[in-house]
Amino acid sequence: MERVVIVSARVGAGHDGAARELARRLTERGIRVSRVDFLDLLPGRLGRALCGAYHRQLEIAPRSWDWLLGALGSPAPAAAARRFAALAAPGLAEAAGDTQLVLSTYPLATHAAARLRARGRLEPALVAYLTDPSVHRLCVSRWADLTIAPNEIAAQQARAFGAVRTLVTPPLVGPAFRPVTGTAERARLRLAHGLPADRPLALVVSGSWGVGEVERTVADLVTDGATEPVVVCGRNDALRARLERAGLRHVFGWVDTMADLMRACDVVVQNAGGLTTSEALATGLPVLTYRCLPGHGRANAAVLDQDGTVPWVRSPDGLGEAVRAALATGPVTSMAWPVEVAG
Template sequence: MTGPVVIFSASIGAGHDGAAAELARRLGEQGLEVLRHDFLDMLPPGVGRRIRDGYARQLNTLPQSWGWLLNAMGGPRMSAGAAGLSASLATTRMLAAIPADAAVVVSTYPLASQVLGRLRGDGRLSVPVAAVMTDPSVHPLCAAAGVDVHLAPGLATADQLRRLGVPTLAVSPIVRPEFRPVTGPAERDATRRRLGLPADERLAVVVAGSWGVGDVAATARDITATGLAVPVVVCGRNEILRRRIGRDGSAIALGWVDAMPELLRCADVVVHNAGGLSSAEAMAGGVPVISYRCLPGHGVANAAVLARAGLSPWPRSATTFAEELSRAMTATPAPQASAEPDAADLIAALAGSAPLIADPLQEAVV
């Protein structure tokens, strides 16, 4: 009997936890036991909450400082320091959270990957470790020495990791199966009525992560100014933003949305500023995606990767944004087909319950 798969994610935004939840679901369907942990809970009491709250405040009040910090952390000394500090704070609790009979350990959060890579490298962790990427761009902290394999969503991300010299396999995007194309106008209209959205308007769904951060209100105003679509802004847990947009009437303002697959099936286009899970979900549903007013740091980096891969244009001005929005409205998009293997299948292979699926562009890693 194969032991459990242990997954470490982080409750910073929704992307890391979202990938972990979908991996857990897929692995459970294969009959594997899954144990999930929040990396922030592996830190000394109160430290994880302060990190999460500080990150949220930084993005809300001085987002440019996040870009500066992320760039600084990309240097070898700062990167090594962050990895070392994480290991000193989290090692004891992480080791205690991994049962003796664990079959494989998975991380969807870079700092957790760094700690696990060190434990794997010095022999204190004897089972395979997989690091799962949740963004199209790769920060140097995502490449963890000692980790057995890094699983990258698509070839563009995999190429970045390989250049950093770590074992890598490309996988298909880790999104829930509910994110699928709309079957036709009848389903779209019925879904819009159910969600209280106008049935006879073009809709541009604006996503800004679970915290609703960035120049979201300005994006909504830019969409309205084009006259091409009605902006539907997903404000996440940012109630201040939802109330502000609702008051000025510049857009339809939604709070936290549980029915995100259905909302995306209503959309004519999705406009994002971070390029993580939400953009992957939209692409899986065959909805055109535009990167705009991107967050400093990971948002800008993700937009650059998506633009180079031809997956999401990245206009830098209101004029070029209007042009891209017009193109999106006349496009006939299709779901992004992926020939890469399923990440859950590769993790199951590492756990010893299935044969490893090799990536033809990468030498064998196990």
């Protein structure tokens, strides 16, 4: 039986979400899949420290992430990041074992595998899966046999950064994310989640960590009044507590039934997370980007706005207009995802 190793990282939910869906699809085809976490391949407690530092940075000084991503686009800092990634190479070599394919959904994992490939210590094919609509230089390695992109703009960016071969495919979304079947299902789901039956609902999502200007987004929606906010705080318990103290009625923490919650709502307002956008569009919901995260959030927002998939709303007044337009348009009934192989 063929064996594939998928390397992800528990840095937010996007990389793990893609890895999980890849594993499900490959397993259905009779392929033996092993999943490993890049952070666990680093020596000692370095992986935990890296994850914690990134989380704190987004919570405390999110604008510094903009600066750091910009710096990592320069040759010297990018080379330093690749050297750091190489610390995970010995563990990855052991995990790869007798596999036929290493599939990475996390940039630093891609570079750990690339280090092995460059030194002749990785025989399996290497595939890099890009989880975001936009591409940073650090996401691409010329040692990857194939780079999979979620849209043609991302594929073009990857080729500009040296990707040898690219494939454009629809973003990976689990089968639970499907459009609502009708008013009866929506009414049932609203009742199950304690949501009002007779009001348009805006689902506010800010990733598994609940970071960003969530409270200001909620306040802007409340002021506008066209929809009632339904907020998912992920694992940010402090954010959830603050919103509940402020009197917001529909606040959730970590949600295992996100597909059901999406089908209960009318529009998604998010801060440029790739996974959330893909899931919402697969569910048939119109999506808006608002008060997006610095760094990759803004880069994703620009690409999604450019290709006409998700409008990037830049002001509170614009938010009200965009929400009303989304409600008037209704469910997204079809998405045109290009599929192309390019050299």
